[in-house]
Amino acid sequence: MKTESARAHIRGLLEQALAAAQAQNKLPPLASTDVTVEYAPPEKADYASNLALRLSRAVRMPPMQVAEVIVAALPESPYLAEVTAAPPGFINFHLDETWLARQVGEVIAQGAAYGNCDVGGSTALQVEFCSANPTGPLTIGSGRNIVLGDTLARVLEAANYAVQREYYVNDVGGQMDIFARTLLARYQQLHGIDAHVPPDGYAGEYMVELAGQIKQESGDALLHVPEDEALQKLHERGLALMLDSIREDCALLGAQFDEWVAQSWLEDEGRVQAAIDTLRERGRVAEREGATWLVSSDLEEDKDNVLVRSNGEPTYFAADIAYHDYKLERGYTSLIDVWGADHHGHVPRVKASLAALGHDPEQLTILLYQLVRVLRGGEEVRMSKRTGDVVTVREVVDEVGVDASRYFLVARSPDTAMSFDLDLAQEQSDENPVYYIQYAHARTASILERAVREGMAPGDADLALLQHPAELTLLRLMIRLPELVEDVALQHTPHRLAFYAQELAALFHAFYRDCRVIDPENAALSQARLQLVQAAKLVFARCLGLMGMSAPDRM
Protein backbone atom coordinates (compact mmCIF):
# COMPACT_ATOMS: atom_id res chain seq x y z
CA MET A 1 0.00 0.00 0.00
CA LYS A 2 1.63 3.16 -1.20
CA THR A 3 0.57 6.60 -0.07
CA GLU A 4 -0.06 9.23 -2.64
CA SER A 5 2.45 12.02 -2.99
CA ALA A 6 1.29 15.33 -1.58
CA ARG A 7 1.20 16.84 -5.03
CA ALA A 8 -0.89 14.04 -6.50
CA HIS A 9 -3.21 14.24 -3.52
CA ILE A 10 -3.72 17.97 -3.96
CA ARG A 11 -4.34 17.48 -7.65
CA GLY A 12 -7.10 15.04 -6.73
CA LEU A 13 -8.61 17.45 -4.24
CA LEU A 14 -8.75 20.18 -6.86
CA GLU A 15 -10.44 17.88 -9.34
CA GLN A 16 -13.05 17.00 -6.75
CA ALA A 17 -13.57 20.64 -5.87
CA LEU A 18 -13.98 21.57 -9.50
CA ALA A 19 -16.61 18.90 -10.01
CA ALA A 20 -18.42 19.84 -6.80
CA ALA A 21 -18.47 23.56 -7.65
CA GLN A 22 -19.99 22.82 -11.02
CA ALA A 23 -22.56 20.45 -9.51
CA GLN A 24 -23.63 23.22 -7.12
CA ASN A 25 -23.76 25.78 -9.92
CA LYS A 26 -21.03 27.83 -8.29
CA LEU A 27 -19.15 27.50 -11.57
CA PRO A 28 -20.57 27.04 -15.06
CA PRO A 29 -20.11 23.62 -16.70
CA LEU A 30 -16.64 23.21 -18.15
CA ALA A 31 -14.96 21.02 -20.66
CA SER A 32 -12.42 18.77 -18.96
CA THR A 33 -9.64 20.83 -17.47
CA ASP A 34 -6.21 19.52 -16.64
CA VAL A 35 -5.30 20.48 -13.13
CA THR A 36 -1.70 21.40 -12.42
CA VAL A 37 -0.07 21.79 -9.04
CA GLU A 38 3.33 23.36 -8.65
CA TYR A 39 5.69 24.31 -5.85
CA ALA A 40 4.93 27.67 -4.32
CA PRO A 41 7.61 30.14 -3.29
CA PRO A 42 8.55 28.88 0.20
CA GLU A 43 7.43 31.99 2.03
CA LYS A 44 3.97 31.80 0.46
CA ALA A 45 2.99 28.15 0.77
CA ASP A 46 4.08 24.59 0.05
CA TYR A 47 2.11 23.91 -3.10
CA ALA A 48 0.12 26.20 -5.36
CA SER A 49 -2.21 25.94 -8.31
CA ASN A 50 -2.94 28.49 -10.99
CA LEU A 51 -6.20 26.75 -11.83
CA ALA A 52 -8.36 29.77 -11.05
CA LEU A 53 -6.20 32.06 -13.18
CA ARG A 54 -6.48 29.70 -16.10
CA LEU A 55 -10.23 29.23 -15.67
CA SER A 56 -11.04 32.88 -15.21
CA ARG A 57 -11.68 33.68 -18.83
CA ALA A 58 -13.75 30.59 -19.60
CA VAL A 59 -16.05 31.06 -16.60
CA ARG A 60 -16.24 34.84 -17.00
CA MET A 61 -15.37 35.52 -13.39
CA PRO A 62 -12.45 37.37 -11.79
CA PRO A 63 -9.63 34.95 -10.89
CA MET A 64 -9.77 35.68 -7.15
CA GLN A 65 -13.46 34.86 -7.10
CA VAL A 66 -12.87 31.59 -8.94
CA ALA A 67 -10.12 30.75 -6.48
CA GLU A 68 -12.41 31.40 -3.54
CA VAL A 69 -15.16 29.24 -4.99
CA ILE A 70 -12.73 26.38 -5.49
CA VAL A 71 -11.23 26.77 -2.03
CA ALA A 72 -14.72 26.63 -0.51
CA ALA A 73 -15.50 23.46 -2.43
CA LEU A 74 -12.30 21.61 -1.43
CA PRO A 75 -12.81 18.47 0.64
CA GLU A 76 -11.15 18.21 4.04
CA SER A 77 -7.76 16.57 3.98
CA PRO A 78 -5.41 15.35 6.69
CA TYR A 79 -2.49 16.50 4.53
CA LEU A 80 -3.41 20.14 4.78
CA ALA A 81 -3.53 22.77 7.50
CA GLU A 82 -4.78 25.62 5.38
CA VAL A 83 -5.76 26.51 1.85
CA THR A 84 -6.03 30.12 0.80
CA ALA A 85 -6.77 32.16 -2.26
CA ALA A 86 -4.01 34.67 -2.94
CA PRO A 87 -3.85 37.53 -5.42
CA PRO A 88 -3.92 37.57 -8.35
CA GLY A 89 -5.74 34.23 -8.11
CA PHE A 90 -3.44 31.50 -6.87
CA ILE A 91 -4.69 28.75 -4.62
CA ASN A 92 -2.09 28.14 -1.94
CA PHE A 93 -1.78 24.90 0.01
CA HIS A 94 -0.08 24.69 3.38
CA LEU A 95 0.83 21.24 4.60
CA ASP A 96 -0.28 20.17 8.03
CA GLU A 97 2.93 19.97 10.04
CA THR A 98 1.79 17.04 12.13
CA TRP A 99 1.02 15.13 8.97
CA LEU A 100 4.37 16.19 7.61
CA ALA A 101 6.25 14.98 10.69
CA ARG A 102 4.53 11.61 10.40
CA GLN A 103 5.91 11.15 6.89
CA VAL A 104 9.23 10.28 8.52
CA GLY A 105 7.60 6.99 9.49
CA GLU A 106 6.30 6.58 5.97
CA VAL A 107 9.75 7.00 4.46
CA ILE A 108 11.28 4.50 6.85
CA ALA A 109 8.46 2.03 6.23
CA GLN A 110 9.04 2.15 2.50
CA GLY A 111 12.79 1.91 2.94
CA ALA A 112 14.74 1.42 -0.26
CA ALA A 113 11.50 1.65 -2.25
CA TYR A 114 10.85 5.19 -1.07
CA GLY A 115 10.65 7.50 -4.05
CA ASN A 116 8.80 5.07 -6.28
CA CYS A 117 5.68 6.17 -8.08
CA ASP A 118 3.37 4.60 -10.59
CA VAL A 119 3.17 6.75 -13.68
CA GLY A 120 4.47 3.80 -15.68
CA GLY A 121 1.70 1.36 -14.84
CA SER A 122 4.04 -1.54 -15.73
CA THR A 123 4.32 -0.38 -19.35
CA ALA A 124 6.98 -2.28 -21.28
CA LEU A 125 9.56 0.32 -22.23
CA GLN A 126 12.92 0.08 -23.89
CA VAL A 127 15.83 2.44 -23.50
CA GLU A 128 18.44 2.08 -26.21
CA PHE A 129 21.60 3.95 -25.38
CA CYS A 130 25.32 4.21 -26.06
CA SER A 131 25.21 2.10 -29.26
CA ALA A 132 28.56 3.56 -30.28
CA ASN A 133 30.19 2.05 -33.36
CA PRO A 134 32.48 -0.80 -32.28
CA THR A 135 35.43 0.74 -34.07
CA GLY A 136 37.15 2.24 -31.05
CA PRO A 137 37.05 2.73 -27.31
CA LEU A 138 34.15 4.68 -25.84
CA THR A 139 34.75 8.39 -25.70
CA ILE A 140 33.57 10.77 -23.03
CA GLY A 141 30.71 11.64 -25.38
CA SER A 142 29.51 8.06 -25.23
CA GLY A 143 29.99 8.36 -21.50
CA ARG A 144 27.38 11.07 -21.42
CA ASN A 145 25.10 8.85 -23.49
CA ILE A 146 25.54 5.95 -21.07
CA VAL A 147 24.99 8.03 -17.97
CA LEU A 148 21.89 9.71 -19.38
CA GLY A 149 20.44 6.44 -20.65
CA ASP A 150 21.20 4.42 -17.58
CA THR A 151 20.04 7.09 -15.14
CA LEU A 152 16.84 7.52 -17.07
CA ALA A 153 16.35 3.75 -17.06
CA ARG A 154 16.81 3.66 -13.29
CA VAL A 155 14.27 6.43 -12.79
CA LEU A 156 11.79 4.81 -15.16
CA GLU A 157 12.09 1.60 -13.17
CA ALA A 158 11.32 3.60 -10.03
CA ALA A 159 8.29 5.02 -11.84
CA ASN A 160 7.05 1.47 -12.48
CA TYR A 161 7.93 0.97 -16.10
CA ALA A 162 9.14 -2.49 -17.11
CA VAL A 163 12.46 -1.28 -18.50
CA GLN A 164 14.79 -3.06 -20.89
CA ARG A 165 18.25 -1.67 -21.70
CA GLU A 166 19.62 -2.33 -25.14
CA TYR A 167 22.76 -1.65 -27.18
CA TYR A 168 22.57 -1.63 -30.96
CA VAL A 169 25.78 -2.85 -32.58
CA ASN A 170 26.61 -1.37 -35.98
CA ASP A 171 28.77 -4.26 -37.05
CA VAL A 172 28.41 -3.95 -40.81
CA GLY A 173 29.02 -1.25 -43.36
CA GLY A 174 31.76 1.02 -44.53
CA GLN A 175 33.05 2.00 -41.11
CA MET A 176 33.61 -1.62 -40.17
CA ASP A 177 35.38 -2.27 -43.48
CA ILE A 178 37.75 0.56 -42.74
CA PHE A 179 38.20 -0.81 -39.25
CA ALA A 180 39.19 -4.20 -40.66
CA ARG A 181 41.53 -2.66 -43.24
CA THR A 182 43.23 -0.59 -40.55
CA LEU A 183 43.59 -3.68 -38.41
CA LEU A 184 45.15 -5.54 -41.32
CA ALA A 185 47.70 -2.77 -41.88
CA ARG A 186 48.64 -2.76 -38.18
CA TYR A 187 48.84 -6.53 -38.16
CA GLN A 188 51.13 -6.51 -41.18
CA GLN A 189 53.28 -3.79 -39.63
CA LEU A 190 53.74 -5.92 -36.53
CA HIS A 191 55.15 -8.56 -38.82
CA GLY A 192 57.64 -6.12 -40.28
CA ILE A 193 55.70 -5.48 -43.45
CA ASP A 194 55.67 -1.93 -44.77
CA ALA A 195 51.90 -1.45 -44.78
CA HIS A 196 49.95 1.79 -44.42
CA VAL A 197 46.85 2.63 -42.46
CA PRO A 198 44.26 3.77 -45.01
CA PRO A 199 43.89 7.56 -45.22
CA ASP A 200 40.38 7.37 -43.77
CA GLY A 201 41.41 4.68 -41.29
CA TYR A 202 41.49 4.62 -37.51
CA ALA A 203 44.85 5.99 -36.54
CA GLY A 204 44.49 5.47 -32.79
CA GLU A 205 47.11 3.53 -30.86
CA TYR A 206 44.45 1.10 -29.65
CA MET A 207 44.40 -0.43 -33.14
CA VAL A 208 48.04 -1.40 -32.71
CA GLU A 209 47.22 -3.06 -29.40
CA LEU A 210 44.29 -4.84 -30.98
CA ALA A 211 46.49 -6.10 -33.82
CA GLY A 212 49.06 -7.18 -31.24
CA GLN A 213 46.51 -9.25 -29.42
CA ILE A 214 45.42 -10.93 -32.63
CA LYS A 215 49.05 -11.57 -33.53
CA GLN A 216 49.49 -13.24 -30.18
CA GLU A 217 46.45 -15.42 -30.79
CA SER A 218 47.10 -16.45 -34.35
CA GLY A 219 50.72 -15.63 -35.14
CA ASP A 220 51.32 -14.90 -38.79
CA ALA A 221 48.48 -17.14 -40.05
CA LEU A 222 46.59 -14.23 -41.54
CA LEU A 223 49.52 -13.30 -43.75
CA HIS A 224 49.16 -16.55 -45.64
CA VAL A 225 45.49 -16.42 -46.57
CA PRO A 226 43.80 -14.38 -49.30
CA GLU A 227 43.27 -10.77 -48.26
CA ASP A 228 39.49 -11.13 -48.29
CA GLU A 229 39.71 -13.94 -45.84
CA ALA A 230 42.17 -12.07 -43.64
CA LEU A 231 39.90 -9.03 -43.59
CA GLN A 232 36.95 -11.24 -42.75
CA LYS A 233 38.82 -12.82 -39.83
CA LEU A 234 40.11 -9.47 -38.59
CA HIS A 235 36.64 -7.96 -38.80
CA GLU A 236 35.22 -10.81 -36.76
CA ARG A 237 37.94 -11.02 -34.12
CA GLY A 238 38.52 -7.29 -33.91
CA LEU A 239 34.81 -6.70 -33.43
CA ALA A 240 34.61 -9.28 -30.66
CA LEU A 241 37.58 -7.77 -28.83
CA MET A 242 36.24 -4.26 -29.28
CA LEU A 243 32.85 -5.26 -27.88
CA ASP A 244 34.51 -6.86 -24.87
CA SER A 245 36.29 -3.60 -24.23
CA ILE A 246 33.09 -1.59 -24.68
CA ARG A 247 31.27 -3.89 -22.26
CA GLU A 248 34.01 -3.25 -19.71
CA ASP A 249 33.79 0.49 -20.22
CA CYS A 250 30.04 0.41 -19.64
CA ALA A 251 30.55 -1.65 -16.51
CA LEU A 252 33.11 0.88 -15.30
CA LEU A 253 30.35 3.46 -15.43
CA GLY A 254 27.92 1.13 -13.69
CA ALA A 255 25.76 0.39 -16.71
CA GLN A 256 24.71 -3.01 -17.95
CA PHE A 257 22.61 -3.97 -20.92
CA ASP A 258 19.93 -6.62 -21.09
CA GLU A 259 20.46 -7.19 -24.75
CA TRP A 260 22.87 -6.44 -27.60
CA VAL A 261 21.28 -6.46 -31.03
CA ALA A 262 23.57 -6.54 -34.06
CA GLN A 263 22.82 -5.07 -37.44
CA SER A 264 24.35 -8.16 -39.06
CA TRP A 265 21.85 -10.31 -37.18
CA LEU A 266 18.93 -8.24 -38.46
CA GLU A 267 20.24 -8.68 -41.99
CA ASP A 268 20.89 -12.41 -41.58
CA GLU A 269 17.39 -12.90 -40.23
CA GLY A 270 16.04 -11.23 -43.34
CA ARG A 271 14.48 -8.51 -41.25
CA VAL A 272 15.97 -5.68 -43.27
CA GLN A 273 14.66 -7.12 -46.51
CA ALA A 274 11.29 -7.79 -44.87
CA ALA A 275 11.02 -4.18 -43.73
CA ILE A 276 11.80 -2.95 -47.24
CA ASP A 277 9.21 -5.34 -48.66
CA THR A 278 6.59 -4.10 -46.25
CA LEU A 279 7.35 -0.52 -47.18
CA ARG A 280 7.06 -1.43 -50.82
CA GLU A 281 3.68 -3.10 -50.24
CA ARG A 282 2.53 0.05 -48.51
CA GLY A 283 3.50 2.06 -51.55
CA ARG A 284 6.32 3.88 -49.78
CA VAL A 285 9.19 2.87 -52.02
CA ALA A 286 10.49 4.28 -55.29
CA GLU A 287 13.29 3.09 -57.60
CA ARG A 288 15.33 5.88 -59.02
CA GLU A 289 18.91 6.64 -60.04
CA GLY A 290 19.63 2.94 -59.61
CA ALA A 291 18.81 3.00 -55.91
CA THR A 292 15.77 2.20 -53.77
CA TRP A 293 14.29 5.12 -51.88
CA LEU A 294 11.88 5.56 -49.02
CA VAL A 295 9.27 8.08 -50.11
CA SER A 296 8.62 10.00 -46.94
CA SER A 297 8.33 13.60 -48.02
CA ASP A 298 4.66 13.61 -46.96
CA LEU A 299 5.50 12.32 -43.47
CA GLU A 300 7.07 15.37 -41.87
CA GLU A 301 10.37 14.61 -43.54
CA ASP A 302 11.69 17.06 -46.05
CA LYS A 303 13.26 14.60 -48.44
CA ASP A 304 13.33 10.97 -49.53
CA ASN A 305 16.14 8.73 -48.34
CA VAL A 306 18.01 5.81 -49.79
CA LEU A 307 17.18 2.32 -48.48
CA VAL A 308 19.25 0.25 -50.92
CA ARG A 309 22.31 1.66 -52.65
CA SER A 310 22.82 1.29 -56.36
CA ASN A 311 25.39 -1.41 -55.53
CA GLY A 312 22.65 -3.47 -53.91
CA GLU A 313 23.77 -2.90 -50.29
CA PRO A 314 21.12 -1.78 -47.84
CA THR A 315 21.94 1.47 -46.01
CA TYR A 316 22.33 1.96 -42.30
CA PHE A 317 18.97 3.70 -42.48
CA ALA A 318 17.22 0.59 -43.88
CA ALA A 319 18.66 -1.49 -41.06
CA ASP A 320 17.56 1.11 -38.53
CA ILE A 321 14.01 0.90 -39.83
CA ALA A 322 14.04 -2.87 -39.43
CA TYR A 323 15.57 -2.43 -35.99
CA HIS A 324 12.85 -0.09 -34.71
CA ASP A 325 10.21 -2.33 -36.21
CA TYR A 326 11.80 -5.22 -34.33
CA LYS A 327 11.68 -3.24 -31.09
CA LEU A 328 7.94 -2.71 -31.43
CA GLU A 329 7.42 -6.31 -32.54
CA ARG A 330 8.88 -7.44 -29.22
CA GLY A 331 6.08 -5.63 -27.41
CA TYR A 332 7.78 -2.49 -26.12
CA THR A 333 5.04 0.07 -26.38
CA SER A 334 7.32 2.92 -25.50
CA LEU A 335 10.79 3.42 -26.97
CA ILE A 336 13.52 5.82 -25.94
CA ASP A 337 16.68 6.29 -28.03
CA VAL A 338 19.54 8.33 -26.60
CA TRP A 339 21.48 10.01 -29.39
CA GLY A 340 24.25 12.54 -29.67
CA ALA A 341 23.09 15.79 -31.23
CA ASP A 342 25.25 15.12 -34.28
CA HIS A 343 22.56 12.61 -35.27
CA HIS A 344 19.64 14.98 -34.91
CA GLY A 345 19.13 15.11 -38.67
CA HIS A 346 18.26 11.43 -38.52
CA VAL A 347 15.26 12.00 -36.21
CA PRO A 348 12.60 12.97 -38.76
CA ARG A 349 13.68 10.10 -41.04
CA VAL A 350 13.27 7.44 -38.39
CA LYS A 351 9.96 8.89 -37.21
CA ALA A 352 8.73 9.04 -40.78
CA SER A 353 9.77 5.45 -41.37
CA LEU A 354 7.74 4.31 -38.36
CA ALA A 355 4.73 6.10 -39.76
CA ALA A 356 5.37 4.57 -43.18
CA LEU A 357 5.26 1.12 -41.58
CA GLY A 358 1.94 2.02 -39.99
CA HIS A 359 3.25 2.56 -36.46
CA ASP A 360 2.57 5.56 -34.28
CA PRO A 361 5.77 7.67 -34.32
CA GLU A 362 4.77 9.03 -30.90
CA GLN A 363 5.81 5.72 -29.40
CA LEU A 364 9.42 6.67 -30.03
CA THR A 365 11.11 9.39 -28.01
CA ILE A 366 14.57 10.45 -29.02
CA LEU A 367 16.60 12.06 -26.28
CA LEU A 368 19.31 14.20 -27.86
CA TYR A 369 22.27 15.46 -25.91
CA GLN A 370 24.83 18.05 -26.95
CA LEU A 371 28.54 17.43 -27.21
CA VAL A 372 30.97 17.17 -24.31
CA ARG A 373 34.10 19.27 -24.11
CA VAL A 374 36.85 18.30 -21.73
CA LEU A 375 38.87 20.74 -19.66
CA ARG A 376 42.23 19.79 -18.22
CA GLY A 377 44.24 22.39 -16.42
CA GLY A 378 41.60 24.91 -17.47
CA GLU A 379 42.34 24.26 -21.14
CA GLU A 380 40.06 22.57 -23.61
CA VAL A 381 41.40 19.20 -24.71
CA ARG A 382 41.35 18.90 -28.49
CA MET A 383 39.70 15.73 -29.71
CA SER A 384 39.68 14.00 -33.05
CA LYS A 385 38.19 10.57 -33.54
CA ARG A 386 40.04 10.02 -36.79
CA THR A 387 43.50 10.43 -35.31
CA GLY A 388 42.44 8.50 -32.22
CA ASP A 389 43.07 11.61 -30.20
CA VAL A 390 40.12 11.22 -27.84
CA VAL A 391 39.36 11.34 -24.14
CA THR A 392 37.96 7.94 -23.27
CA VAL A 393 35.49 6.78 -20.66
CA ARG A 394 38.23 4.64 -19.21
CA GLU A 395 40.66 7.51 -18.75
CA VAL A 396 38.04 9.66 -17.09
CA VAL A 397 36.85 6.94 -14.73
CA ASP A 398 40.45 6.04 -13.86
CA GLU A 399 41.22 9.66 -13.20
CA VAL A 400 38.17 10.82 -11.24
CA GLY A 401 36.26 7.67 -10.28
CA VAL A 402 32.83 6.44 -11.23
CA ASP A 403 30.84 8.60 -8.81
CA ALA A 404 32.27 11.91 -9.99
CA SER A 405 32.12 10.79 -13.63
CA ARG A 406 28.46 9.98 -13.37
CA TYR A 407 27.62 13.06 -11.33
CA PHE A 408 29.18 15.53 -13.73
CA LEU A 409 27.82 13.80 -16.82
CA VAL A 410 24.28 13.73 -15.47
CA ALA A 411 24.19 17.11 -13.74
CA ARG A 412 23.67 19.17 -16.87
CA SER A 413 20.59 19.39 -19.00
CA PRO A 414 21.04 17.23 -22.12
CA ASP A 415 20.48 20.38 -24.17
CA THR A 416 23.60 22.01 -22.78
CA ALA A 417 26.94 21.60 -24.52
CA MET A 418 28.76 20.83 -21.31
CA SER A 419 32.37 21.07 -20.22
CA PHE A 420 33.77 18.23 -18.17
CA ASP A 421 36.38 19.72 -15.89
CA LEU A 422 38.76 16.91 -14.98
CA ASP A 423 40.50 18.95 -12.32
CA LEU A 424 37.27 19.90 -10.56
CA ALA A 425 35.95 16.35 -10.77
CA GLN A 426 38.88 14.92 -8.85
CA GLU A 427 39.13 17.77 -6.40
CA GLN A 428 38.37 16.42 -2.93
CA SER A 429 37.17 19.63 -1.42
CA ASP A 430 34.19 21.84 -0.92
CA GLU A 431 34.47 22.91 -4.53
CA ASN A 432 33.27 19.51 -5.58
CA PRO A 433 29.52 18.91 -5.26
CA VAL A 434 29.99 15.15 -5.38
CA TYR A 435 31.67 15.18 -2.01
CA TYR A 436 29.24 17.71 -0.62
CA ILE A 437 26.34 15.34 -1.29
CA GLN A 438 28.09 12.15 -0.24
CA TYR A 439 29.36 13.88 2.88
CA ALA A 440 25.79 14.59 3.94
CA HIS A 441 24.97 10.91 3.60
CA ALA A 442 28.10 9.92 5.54
CA ARG A 443 27.07 12.34 8.23
CA THR A 444 23.68 10.66 8.65
CA ALA A 445 25.46 7.32 8.98
CA SER A 446 27.87 8.71 11.50
CA ILE A 447 25.12 10.16 13.68
CA LEU A 448 23.19 6.91 13.66
CA GLU A 449 26.31 4.92 14.58
CA ARG A 450 27.12 7.25 17.39
CA ALA A 451 23.60 6.99 18.75
CA VAL A 452 23.95 3.23 18.93
CA ARG A 453 27.33 3.60 20.66
CA GLU A 454 25.76 5.85 23.25
CA GLY A 455 22.95 3.41 23.90
CA MET A 456 20.31 5.31 21.98
CA ALA A 457 19.36 2.84 19.31
CA PRO A 458 16.51 4.30 17.29
CA GLY A 459 13.20 2.95 18.53
CA ASP A 460 9.67 4.15 18.93
CA ALA A 461 9.45 7.87 18.66
CA ASP A 462 6.82 10.55 18.91
CA LEU A 463 7.33 12.13 15.50
CA ALA A 464 5.00 14.99 16.40
CA LEU A 465 7.93 16.38 18.38
CA LEU A 466 9.52 17.37 15.07
CA GLN A 467 8.51 21.00 14.99
CA HIS A 468 11.71 22.93 14.42
CA PRO A 469 11.75 24.87 11.15
CA ALA A 470 14.99 23.20 10.09
CA GLU A 471 13.44 19.78 10.63
CA LEU A 472 10.29 20.62 8.73
CA THR A 473 12.09 22.35 5.86
CA LEU A 474 14.25 19.28 5.38
CA LEU A 475 11.17 17.06 5.48
CA ARG A 476 9.32 19.17 2.96
CA LEU A 477 12.04 18.47 0.45
CA MET A 478 12.34 14.80 1.40
CA ILE A 479 8.70 14.13 0.60
CA ARG A 480 9.18 15.53 -2.88
CA LEU A 481 11.34 12.63 -4.01
CA PRO A 482 8.42 10.62 -5.48
CA GLU A 483 7.26 13.76 -7.27
CA LEU A 484 10.75 14.27 -8.66
CA VAL A 485 10.85 10.70 -9.91
CA GLU A 486 7.53 11.27 -11.64
CA ASP A 487 8.77 14.48 -13.29
CA VAL A 488 12.08 13.00 -14.42
CA ALA A 489 10.32 9.92 -15.81
CA LEU A 490 7.80 11.96 -17.78
CA GLN A 491 10.04 14.79 -18.90
CA HIS A 492 13.32 12.90 -19.34
CA THR A 493 15.29 15.37 -17.27
CA PRO A 494 17.72 13.28 -15.23
CA HIS A 495 19.85 16.31 -14.37
CA ARG A 496 17.19 17.36 -11.89
CA LEU A 497 18.29 14.53 -9.60
CA ALA A 498 21.64 16.23 -9.16
CA PHE A 499 20.09 19.56 -8.25
CA TYR A 500 17.71 17.87 -5.85
CA ALA A 501 20.53 16.02 -4.12
CA GLN A 502 22.52 19.21 -3.74
CA GLU A 503 19.59 21.08 -2.23
CA LEU A 504 18.76 18.20 0.09
CA ALA A 505 22.35 18.13 1.32
CA ALA A 506 22.24 21.85 2.03
CA LEU A 507 19.06 21.45 4.07
CA PHE A 508 20.47 18.50 5.94
CA HIS A 509 23.60 20.43 6.89
CA ALA A 510 21.40 23.30 8.06
CA PHE A 511 19.35 20.90 10.18
CA TYR A 512 22.55 19.50 11.64
CA ARG A 513 23.65 22.96 12.60
CA ASP A 514 20.38 23.98 14.20
CA CYS A 515 19.21 20.77 15.81
CA ARG A 516 21.30 18.65 18.11
CA VAL A 517 20.23 15.09 17.38
CA ILE A 518 21.81 13.13 20.22
CA ASP A 519 20.91 14.79 23.47
CA PRO A 520 20.73 12.58 26.57
CA GLU A 521 18.88 15.40 28.36
CA ASN A 522 16.02 15.05 25.95
CA ALA A 523 15.57 11.43 25.04
CA ALA A 524 12.16 11.75 23.41
CA LEU A 525 13.21 14.48 21.00
CA SER A 526 16.44 12.61 20.28
CA GLN A 527 14.45 9.56 19.27
CA ALA A 528 12.30 11.60 16.90
CA ARG A 529 15.35 13.25 15.37
CA LEU A 530 17.12 9.94 14.95
CA GLN A 531 14.13 8.77 12.95
CA LEU A 532 14.37 11.87 10.82
CA VAL A 533 18.08 11.26 10.26
CA GLN A 534 17.39 7.66 9.33
CA ALA A 535 14.74 8.75 6.84
CA ALA A 536 17.07 11.38 5.38
CA LYS A 537 19.75 8.71 4.98
CA LEU A 538 17.31 6.64 2.94
CA VAL A 539 16.43 9.58 0.72
CA PHE A 540 20.10 10.40 0.07
CA ALA A 541 20.87 6.78 -0.68
CA ARG A 542 17.95 6.45 -3.05
CA CYS A 543 18.71 9.64 -4.89
CA LEU A 544 22.39 8.74 -5.25
CA GLY A 545 21.35 5.25 -6.31
CA LEU A 546 19.13 6.62 -9.05
CA MET A 547 22.16 8.49 -10.35
CA GLY A 548 24.22 5.31 -10.18
CA MET A 549 26.42 6.74 -7.44
CA SER A 550 27.51 5.12 -4.21
CA ALA A 551 26.29 6.34 -0.84
CA PRO A 552 29.27 5.83 1.47
CA ASP A 553 28.84 5.65 5.26
CA ARG A 554 32.41 6.87 5.70
CA MET A 555 34.60 9.02 3.52
Added chain:
RNA sequence: GCGCCUGUAGCUCAGUGGACAGAGCAUCGGUCUUCGGAACCGAGAGUCGGGGGUUCGAAUCCCUCCAGGCGUACCA
Protein backbone atom coordinates in the same frame (compact mmCIF):
# COMPACT_ATOMS: atom_id res chain seq x y z
C1' G B 1 20.76 28.69 -47.71
C1' C B 2 17.83 25.22 -44.63
C1' G B 3 17.21 22.33 -39.88
C1' C B 4 18.23 21.31 -34.49
C1' C B 5 20.56 23.10 -29.81
C1' U B 6 22.50 27.16 -27.02
C1' G B 7 23.01 32.63 -25.37
C1' U B 8 20.55 34.06 -17.61
C1' A B 9 25.67 36.97 -11.86
C1' G B 10 33.11 37.16 -12.94
C1' C B 11 32.92 31.35 -14.11
C1' U B 12 29.82 26.67 -14.52
C1' C B 13 24.78 26.23 -14.83
C1' A B 14 19.20 25.70 -12.78
C1' G B 15 14.63 27.88 -13.79
C1' U B 16 6.95 22.65 -15.98
C1' G B 17 3.34 30.92 -19.03
C1' G B 18 2.74 32.84 -13.02
C1' A B 19 3.75 35.78 -7.24
C1' C B 20 10.16 40.41 -6.05
C1' A B 21 15.08 35.91 -11.53
C1' G B 22 18.05 31.23 -8.33
C1' A B 23 22.24 27.65 -6.98
C1' G B 24 27.33 26.17 -6.82
C1' C B 25 32.16 28.03 -7.46
C1' A B 26 35.10 32.49 -7.33
C1' U B 27 35.64 37.38 -4.38
C1' C B 28 35.04 39.88 0.37
C1' G B 29 33.52 39.53 5.54
C1' G B 30 31.95 36.47 9.63
C1' U B 31 30.45 31.75 12.81
C1' C B 32 31.14 28.01 15.99
C1' U B 33 35.03 24.40 16.13
C1' U B 34 32.00 18.37 22.58
C1' C B 35 26.68 14.53 17.28
C1' G B 36 32.44 14.41 11.10
C1' G B 37 35.03 22.04 9.49
C1' A B 38 34.77 17.80 3.13
C1' A B 39 30.25 22.31 7.71
C1' C B 40 27.45 26.95 8.51
C1' C B 41 26.02 32.42 8.05
C1' G B 42 26.26 37.15 5.46
C1' A B 43 27.58 40.68 1.40
C1' G B 44 28.47 42.44 -3.36
C1' A B 45 27.42 40.97 -8.24
C1' G B 46 21.96 40.33 -13.70
C1' U B 47 19.51 45.67 -19.71
C1' C B 48 17.55 36.87 -18.58
C1' G B 49 21.98 38.30 -26.43
C1' G B 50 19.12 42.87 -29.21
C1' G B 51 14.31 44.39 -31.09
C1' G B 52 9.16 43.61 -31.97
C1' G B 53 4.55 40.79 -30.80
C1' U B 54 0.79 37.42 -28.10
C1' U B 55 -1.13 37.38 -22.85
C1' C B 56 -4.30 39.60 -16.92
C1' G B 57 0.99 37.91 -16.58
C1' A B 58 7.00 36.21 -20.78
C1' A B 59 13.77 34.14 -19.10
C1' U B 60 9.79 30.70 -20.74
C1' C B 61 5.27 31.13 -26.49
C1' C B 62 5.52 33.61 -31.79
C1' C B 63 8.36 36.74 -35.43
C1' U B 64 13.00 39.01 -36.59
C1' C B 65 18.12 40.17 -36.11
C1' C B 66 23.06 39.04 -33.81
C1' A B 67 26.62 35.38 -31.79
C1' G B 68 28.36 30.26 -30.90
C1' G B 69 27.84 24.74 -31.50
C1' C B 70 26.05 20.62 -34.42
C1' G B 71 23.86 18.74 -38.77
C1' U B 72 22.44 19.13 -43.88
C1' A B 73 25.93 11.57 -47.77
C1' C B 74 23.84 5.92 -52.16
C1' C B 75 28.96 7.30 -43.82
C1' A B 76 27.25 5.20 -39.47
